[in-house]
Amino acid sequence: MCEFVLTPEIASRRRQLKVGESPWGPEDEIGRLNLITDESRAKVMNSIDHTRSFDLTVDYFIGMPSWTAAGDPPYQIWMTHTPTGNENDDLMAATQEGKELISYSGDAISMYTHCGTHIDTFNHFGYRGEIWNGFNEKEHLGSRHWNKCGPEKFPHIVARAVMLDVAAAKGVDMLPDSYAIGAADLQETMARQGVLIEQGDIVMIRTGRMTVWPDRDKYTNNSPGLNVEGAEFLASMGAMIIGADNIALEHAPSAEEHNYFPVHTYLFSEVGIPILELLWLEDLAREEIYEMGFIGRAMPLKGATGAPIQPIVFPMKK
Structure with missing residues (x-):
C-alpha cells in the first residue's frame, strides 16, 4: 500500500457546516484512519521502548461518571x-x-456505548441527516444500528501519539471550568514540551479533569476542552485521531447557540477524524512522557456510534 499524504488543502479544511467528501473515495467509512499502513505500524513498533507500558483506560464501575445529560443509561x-x-x-x-x-x-x-474510555465513530454526529462522506439516514440507517461507519470497520490502531499537557503548560493541575483550548494554547504547549505533530499522529489533550475523577459532578459539569479553532489547528497539522481526558473532548457548554457539539460535528463530518474520550493521562503527565507508540482496538460493535477501547502506550526510545 502506498503512503497517502494529506494535501495542505485537505488537511487545513475549515469548518463549513456540511459533510465532507472523503479523499479515499466514495465508499470510505474510516476517514483518516486510512493513514494507518503496515509500514506506519512497523515504524512505530520499531521506535518504542517495549519495557515500559501505560494503560490509558478507566475502570468500569457502578456510579462512574458517564454521559447522561441526554438521558443515556449509566453503567x-x-x-x-x-x-x-x-x-x-x-x-x-x-x-x-x-x-x-x-x-x-x-x-x-x-451501558451507553460512550461510557468509559471509548472511541467515537463518524455516525455519532452529522449535519441534517448526513454523516461523513455523504452517507445518510434514509439509505444507511437500519432499525437497530447504522449500516455505515461502525467501529467494526476500524483497523487495529498502531500509531505515534503525542500527549499535550495543556494544564501543565498553564501552571495548573486542572484547567478552569469551561476553559476553551484554542490554537494558541496548543502551540504554547507544544513549544513547552518540545514536540511536533506529524501526519497520522494521535493527539491526546490533558485538561487535568481526571484529577477530580470519579466525582461525577466535578468531572462532568462545565468541562474544559477543545474549541473549534483548536480542532481546526490539529486537523491542519495532520492529526489522525484527537482525544482527551475529559467527558466529551470539547469544552462545555458550547459557545454556539445552535450547535451543542461543534467540535464533534466538525471532526466527524467534515474532516474524518475520530475522537477518543475519558483517557487516563495522569501517569504520563506525572512522568512527563509526551511522545509514545499507541496500540488499541475498538470493540467491534457492528454499526455502533462508539465503542470501548483499551489503549496501551509505550514511550518512544531515547
Missing part, C-alpha cells in the same frame, strides 16, 4: 448467577450435588 452490572442461587434454582441440567460442588457465578452489563 450497570448485575449478577445473573450466584453460587447459592444456583444451588437453590433449577436452571441447569445438573445434580444437586454437582451444583453444590461447582460454585458458579455469572454476570451481565448494560
